[in-house]
Amino acid sequence: MxxxxxEHRTGVNRHTLRYYEKAGxxxxxxxxxxxxxxYPEKAVERVAMVRQxxxxxxxxxxxxxxxxxxxxxxxxxxxxxxxxxxxxxxVDDKIRELKQVSQxxxxxxxxxxxxxAALREAGRxxx
Amino acid sequence: MxxxxxEHRTGVNRHTLRYYEKAGxxxxxxxxxxxxxxYPEKAVERVAMVRQxxxxxxxxxxxxxxxxxxxxxxxxxxxxxxxxxxxxxxVDDKIRELKQVSQxxxxxxxxxxxxxAALREAGRxxx
DNA sequence: CTAAAGGGTAGAGTATGCTCTAAGGTCAAC
DNA sequence: GTTGACCTTAGAGCATACTCTACCCTTTAG
Numbered sequence: 001m002x003x004x005x006x007e008h009r010t011g012v013n014r015h016t017l018r019y020y021e022k023a024g025x026x027x028x029x030x031x032x033x034x035x036x037x038x039y040p041e042k043a044v045e046r047v048a049m050v051r052q053x054x055x056x057x058x059x060x061x062x063x064x065x066x067x068x069x070x071x072x073x074x075x076x077x078x079x080x081x082x083x084x085x086x087x088x089x090x091v092d093d094k095i096r097e098l099k100q101v102s103q104x105x106x107x108x109x110x111x112x113x114x115x116x117a118a119l120r121e122a123g124r125x126x127x
Numbered sequence: 128m129x130x131x132x133x134e135h136r137t138g139v140n141r142h143t144l145r146y147y148e149k150a151g152x153x154x155x156x157x158x159x160x161x162x163x164x165x166y167p168e169k170a171v172e173r174v175a176m177v178r179q180x181x182x183x184x185x186x187x188x189x190x191x192x193x194x195x196x197x198x199x200x201x202x203x204x205x206x207x208x209x210x211x212x213x214x215x216x217x218v219d220d221k222i223r224e225l226k227q228v229s230q231x232x233x234x235x236x237x238x239x240x241x242x243x244a245a246l247r248e249a250g251r252x253x254x
Numbered sequence: 255c256t257a258a259a260g261g262g263t264a265g266a267g268t269a270t271g272c273t274c275t276a277a278g279g280t281c282a283a284c
Numbered sequence: 285g286t287t288g289a290c291c292t293t294a295g296a297g298c299a300t301a302c303t304c305t306a307c308c309c310t311t312t313a314g
Contacts, residue, residue, distance in 0.1 A: 004260065015303055018262090023301090034310055036261055056225055057184025060301070070235060077243035084236035091229045095222055098183055102218045108197060109211035116204035131290070142273055145293090150271090161280055163291055187271070 006039045010047040017047070024064050025050050027071075057094070062087075133166045137174040144174070151191050152177055154198075184221070189214075 007014045020026050021037075026046060030038045046067070053063045066087055069080045134141045147153050148164075153173060157165050173194070180190045193214055196207045 002261075013303065014261095016301085019302065034261075036310080052224065053228070054301090056221060056228065066232070069239075077239045077246065081236050081239035081243060084232050084239060088229055088232040088236060091225050091232065094183060095225050095229065097179065098218055098222050098225070101180065101183065102215055102222065105193070105211050105215040105218060109208050109215060112196075112204045112208035112211060116208060119204065129291075140273065141291095143271085146272065161291075163280080181271090 001039050001041075001043075003037055003039070006043055006047065009044050010051070012047055012051065020047070020050060020060075023060050025060060025067060128166050128168075128170075130164050130166070133170055133174065136171050137178070139174055139178065147174070147177060147187075150187050152187060152194060 001009075003014045003017060006012075006017060010017075012020075017026070021029055026039075026043060028040055028042060028046075032038050049067075050060075050063055053066070054060070058066075065083065069083045128136075130141045130144060133139075133144060137144075139147075144153070148156055153166075153170060155167055155169060155173075159165050176194075177187075177190055180193070181187070185193075192210065196210045
């Protein structure tokens with residue numbers, strides 16, 4: 001497919017798609033005779049994955065490392081497995097920390113709700 | 128305490144500390160007669176929190192919103208509670224997505240480990 | 255054949271979040 | 285009173301990740 005279709009199907013700006021390609025995130029792009037890019041179906045999924053990982057706080061560099069290992073045709077298996085383990089550990093750490101933040105936010109929410117209820121007729125917050 | 132001590136105790140560059148203050152992340156800083164900043168003990172904890180949230184993928188803008196609500200002396204209680212609920216929901220979404228990523232990485236790790244084991248004497252990966 | 259739509263590259267511009275430099279004021283010790 | 289270690293501000297510089305502009309080529313429809 002051409003870049004306009006990939007842009008439309010992923011919602012990602014064509015300039016950004018070319019930028020991702022330069023950054024090594026989309027390696028399966030071929031050129032046709034007219035020098036136009038020709039993306040395979042898989043590219044839609046791959047771009048979606050890049051965007052998801054990005055939203056979760058990974059840098060493009062980290063995303064490329066993971067994608068490279070997932071392709072796993074140039075890298076050594078044990079090395080790839082180790083990288084996956086390392087990235088998984090980082091993700092699991094992040095999950096643990098986020099759970100703490102979630103708990104903290106929940107507690108704060110309840111505190112504020114209690115204050116709000118207690119002051120429902122008194123007026124403003126600030127006990 | 129002076130900026131050097133806060134810098135030392137948090138490990139955060141003094142330029143960054145001043146940058147955070149300008150960005151509204153440290154509002155409890157007072158000035159002494161000589162115009163030097165005077166940070167309260169609490170600042171150490173607050174800076175740590177900023178760094179933690181940052182590492183988890185929050186922008187400084189988002190962090191400020193949460194910290195502002197936590198201070199909760201200018202904001203309405205119900206409004207604050209709603210903001211907390213909203214941020215908590217976002218964090219919980221992030222946790223769910225990260226769990227999926229963790230699972231995916233774990234599966235890939237196992238696949239690569241299996242390949243590595245199968246080929247322990249055959250030589251390189253790439254079945 | 256030509257106009258419009260789509261593609262290509264190079265490179266400039268923007269936002270965020272630092273990080274550092276320059277120029278200068280303050281303070282404690284000698 | 286001067287040295288050196290501290291502090292101040294303003295603003296430059298840098299990395300990342302886009303986002304857009306300028307300019308030119310290709311394809312398709314009339």
